[in-house]
Amino acid sequence: MNVTALEEYGLRCAVQLASLSEGKTLSAPEIAEREGLSIEYVSKFMLLLKRAELVRTVRGIKGGFALSRAPGEVSLKEVLDALNGRKKSGSEFCKSFTGKSESCVRFGSCSIRPFWDLLSGYVEEFTSRMTLADLIRPEEEIRDKTRSIASDHVGQMRKGEMRS
Amino acid sequence: MNVTALEEYGLRCAVQLASLSEGKTLSAPEIAEREGLSIEYVSKFMLLLKRAELVRTVRGIKGGFALSRAPGEVSLKEVLDALNGRKKSGSEFCKSFTGKSESCVRFGSCSIRPFWDLLSGYVEEFTSRMTLADLIRPEEEIRDKTRSIASDHVGQMRKGEMRS
DNA sequence: GATAATCCATACAAAAAAGTATTGTTTCAA
DNA sequence: TTGAAACAATACTTTTTTGTATGGATTATC
Numbered sequence: 001m002n003v004t005a006l007e008e009y010g011l012r013c014a015v016q017l018a019s020l021s022e023g024k025t026l027s028a029p030e031i032a033e034r035e036g037l038s039i040e041y042v043s044k045f046m047l048l049l050k051r052a053e054l055v056r057t058v059r060g061i062k063g064g065f066a067l068s069r070a071p072g073e074v075s076l077k078e079v080l081d082a083l084n085g086r087k088k089s090g091s092e093f094c095k096s097f098t099g100k101s102e103s104c105v106r107f108g109s110c111s112i113r114p115f116w117d118l119l120s121g122y123v124e125e126f127t128s129r130m131t132l133a134d135l136i137r138p139e140e141e142i143r144d145k146t147r148s149i150a151s152d153h154v155g156q157m158r159k160g161e162m163r164s
Numbered sequence: 165m166n167v168t169a170l171e172e173y174g175l176r177c178a179v180q181l182a183s184l185s186e187g188k189t190l191s192a193p194e195i196a197e198r199e200g201l202s203i204e205y206v207s208k209f210m211l212l213l214k215r216a217e218l219v220r221t222v223r224g225i226k227g228g229f230a231l232s233r234a235p236g237e238v239s240l241k242e243v244l245d246a247l248n249g250r251k252k253s254g255s256e257f258c259k260s261f262t263g264k265s266e267s268c269v270r271f272g273s274c275s276i277r278p279f280w281d282l283l284s285g286y287v288e289e290f291t292s293r294m295t296l297a298d299l300i301r302p303e304e305e306i307r308d309k310t311r312s313i314a315s316d317h318v319g320q321m322r323k324g325e326m327r328s
Numbered sequence: 329g330a331t332a333a334t335c336c337a338t339a340c341a342a343a344a345a346a347g348t349a350t351t352g353t354t355t356c357a358a
Numbered sequence: 359t360t361g362a363a364a365c366a367a368t369a370c371t372t373t374t375t376t377g378t379a380t381g382g383a384t385t386a387t388c
Binding site: 004005006037038040041044058059060061062063 | 375376377378379380383384385386387
């Protein structure tokens, strides 16, 4: 259960853009410098984010990258999904669920499915509600928001219980 | 943010052992059959679990594997850690924290560290408290326990707030 | 325009993960 | 005591991920 390089570095690059003032852009060399990554590698991430339309670009000399939406409107889940290029994310946590049911040996009665579903449910909610804007705020505030999300999640599980 | 093959398949094999009655063992061919995996592959997982002393083995014909402790005493975190062989797990979620601080470009002020820490804190708590015995109980009960863990987690974050 | 700095795209190389094969050791049972 | 079935260990192959290199397109500036 780990974070891929693409996710980690790509997200960090996206955060760099979040603290950019309106109208400005940041070039790949600048981002690479700030994050200690190669320019080529950064370019690769940014291309993925651009294709997902999370980032807009200005070409030519003096060009660069900027978020195409306000940082508060971009969830971490969107960024992570874009970087993973639609392979697997969020609730599609486990290999037992690659889309086709044959990929899961005991699709109907997978011993670990309930576990994954419950864990990934939280992860998905957390990443969906946390935005790029949140990441550039003081740690204390990130913590507050996390508590709020976790608290809501408990509430949702209670509702689910009643429904059943 | 994905689950490795080792984690998924290895955990499923461990769960097979959890529903085994006292004194019995399950052979690699049997586990492989039940999980739809190759015998060689299953053997690989089991070796890791044995080395972590989570599993005991009986050699020779009629041999096999069994949990070395009661299923309720084996946390999923222990199993997952054993399968990952001490690479990275739990709170050491992100690549920025591979042990040596140089591996993180901006160690003191990593933009995504607070986020990872908060998310992985939940994951760690969840996997630490959930046991192999839990996974073979009805989904409803797994859900109940999850809610309980999540609820405690919110409480702990509140305490953390007061402390600061 | 020419030039330089940038994005764009894809191809390539290296490393890690996933999965298989093989060889050896143990032990039951005929 | 011999054969078969199982664990033990490691080597090997394939696939995926990670990271680099290269060639082209775009545009500000001189």
